[in-house]
Amino acid sequence: MAADPSKTEKATPKKRNDERKKGNVPLSKDVVMIASLLGSFIMLRMLFPFMYRTMRDYMIKYLSLAPVAENLSDYTTGVFLDTMWAVTKAALPILLTSIVLAVIGTGVQTRFLFSKSKLAPKLSNLNPIQGIQKMLSLKNVIELLKNMVKITLLAVILYQIIKADLRPVSRTIDMDLKNSAVYVLSAIMDMIFRVSMVFLAVAAFDFFYTRWDYDRQIKMSKQEVKEEFKQTEGNPEIKGRIRSLQRERARSRMMQSVPEADVIIRNPTHYAVALRYDIEKDIAPVLVAKGQDELALRIVALGEEHGVHVIENKPLARGIYAGTQVGAAIPSEYYGMVAEILVYVYQLNNKIIE
Structure with missing residues (x-):
């Protein structure tokens, strides 16, 4: 929703600390996404030979058993366990990398804040009127625009890359299977890397916008600043009276x-x-x-x-x-x-x- 025009003062340290205790901190989801995405694909590129050998050994083992197997039910348990082990070995490093980078990307922005207040159920979330208001809020409209911009950028980038690589990829028909697979994989990784670089710029913009929007939302009115000062420092009139009494006693x-x-x-x-x-x-x-x-x-x-x-x-x-x-x-x-x-x-x- 639009910011209250009466709230023209920057949030005080106490206000920021109170908002943090509530779990209200600036967090750019795009930063988390791009950190996780880039890390996962870098790990994929590094571990691809290992993943290739794992899946190759798995396929060779069971394809070699096919001509001599009399009853496939004898291998059901073994096939299941080997399949799970092969998939785990191939996918687990990338999955863990994605999770760890997502946690780090979130933690760095929130200073590893864990707030129980965000986990507590709120009955207001079941209010359909408030739900519609949230859907029509300025924040969600901006998120929609951001997503449309990202989709448009992705479509333009992919079109340009595919258009440039279409002729070289068509020549892989004349290559052997291994070389053509390596070339296509390299082209895909290059495409992902270039897309990630563009989205890295988008994530940087989202990071600074999120912090600006957060500062705008937690602004305070002059009256709120005065009330907070009275709560933290005490009423100036009362403090003056106390100092006067102290001087009289001294x-x-x-x-x-x-x-x-x-x-x-x-x-x-x-x-x-x-x-x-x-x-x-x-x-x-x-x-x-x-x-x-x-x-x-x-x-x-x-x-x-x-x-x-x-x-x-x-x-x-x-x-x-x-x-x-x-x-x-x-x-x-x-x-x-x-x-x-x-x-x-x-x-x-x-x-x-x-």
Whole structure:
């Protein structure tokens, strides 16, 4: 059927994966057919001497028994078993080659997908109305046109080949049976090979068309893309709310650490950083809280409420704010300035620095 005009977006990876789980993957039957056909005839050409010897020995054996056989029923079982064995030896390699190449041709295109959903019976397949709709679908119409083109090409190619080889083949009347059979077989194999080359081009076209048609059929509308994004990534509004709550909780934990700080350095209203230095635990002063604008004022107010000294140092406050994460030690380039401030604070608090 015609594609939905609202579905203008390429299928997302999730959409493709979901379709794959359903067993809906692009598959060119022409590729499978030409792979199996070419492989079978190449194997036939390679094994023809072996097949010829097998059938020749079989025929010689039973033709030689004909003049001396008194009762053919005595050989019924033997004839049946020998016939089956001869046919198996001659045909089985070609049959196996055809099956293996068909499996490979299918597997390469589908990445060896096996889906149980395709095996499950569907009651919708018994609906005659849907059956008629499928028959009249764009896909089936295109398949019909493709088959008509292939039949036309085959007829034209065969006509040209037969027309060119008709005179040489007629000369085989003057040849002995073996040479004429070899010539006719060679002509047939050459004809098959040329036909296969043409159909190989048709299969290549069908391969790319099948993938284009598959991409067209699984396109998504913008609304479907949005809904899928919400399912896989979550609703943006909810995610934004979660991130906001996480920031609030982190800020709350940070503010709880302000009373433990030894000093707050400010700039004077835009930035504020609270530092802690425990000689027994910390190898360097640690940033326990930082804030900008309103949050900076809150840090200063909370620190003053709990008796934390507030020092104004614009470049130091801005530098520590920009270059240090909460809970991390300050950069080494600020050790000197911070040490002077801490010594001053400790002197005010009558602390002794060891």
